[in-house]
Amino acid sequence: MFIGEYSHNLDNKGRLAVPAKFRQLLKGGAVVTRGLDNCLSLYPKKEWGELAKKLAGLPLSQPEARAFARLMLAGAMDVEFDSQGRITLPEYLRKFSSLKHKAVIAGLYDRLEIWDEELWNRYKTGAEKKTDAIAETLGSLGV
Amino acid sequence: MFIGEYSHNLDNKGRLAVPAKFRQLLKGGAVVTRGLDNCLSLYPKKEWGELAKKLAGLPLSQPEARAFARLMLAGAMDVEFDSQGRITLPEYLRKFSSLKHKAVIAGLYDRLEIWDEELWNRYKTGAEKKTDAIAETLGSLGV
DNA sequence: ATTAGATTGGGGAAAAGTGGGGAATTGAGG
């Protein structure tokens, strides 16, 4: 299970060191995709496989389902670890997520999220203020 | 599985380099044809065979199904790789997809799509705006 | 303080992408 929040640097080749703690869970390969709210998601290959299968099964005849599948599948990318435990993020994903130099890697149970540090802080500040309200909403959802 | 997005150039002979990562999945031969939304689809021969069979089975009584099957089947063309891993796109397919110099090759699970870069960016921009709404709709479908 | 484990940065070798020349093939016209 992935938990915790880490701050790492991207070097000027677009490489990002994945926290050592997470690496063994990603040994079998990993996939990065566009996530929600301008972050990137990093899935173990197995988890991704299930998601991809569902996406590929969406009806091609519906324009919106088609568009969604295209964004998700084309936006995804296999990543491999170098001998130092780093992954290389393709330019288009760095652009999508506004990643510059400082990045935050957050563990979210079954996946990792990668954020530009500034966006992360801004998002977190906003979310913390709303925590109480969110908690109430969640209560009604049975959490 | 094909995933990822690549930007490559067509040269003035209509040749396009297929990303190295995808080549081995296309070793057994490949077929290009007209795709949806003005792109081209590139299938491994095996996948194409199955699709062609489905197309041939469409009810001939429906004019639209008939037109669709005709476009896909008649537009299809075997492609071969040269020693640099490039394929040559016939002129009529380049025209159909408005391919000029810059092309995007997108991996979509069981096939590749080839887009004119400008059309791809426009399509993506349009689709991203709807992403959240689509994601919610799909959530209710169990994706 | 020393050692071990992690992160960061960079240099060099290898692979991938790009463009173009020229031979081989094809087809039309003399």
Add this chain to the structure above:
DNA sequence: CCTCAATTCCCCACTTTTCCCCAATCTAAT
């Protein structure tokens, strides 16, 4: 039947990017 022109295909060479390895720095724990 032969010639010429146009197209296709094969190969070579250049450029750019990626990948792999080495080394320095930093943190934490003994």
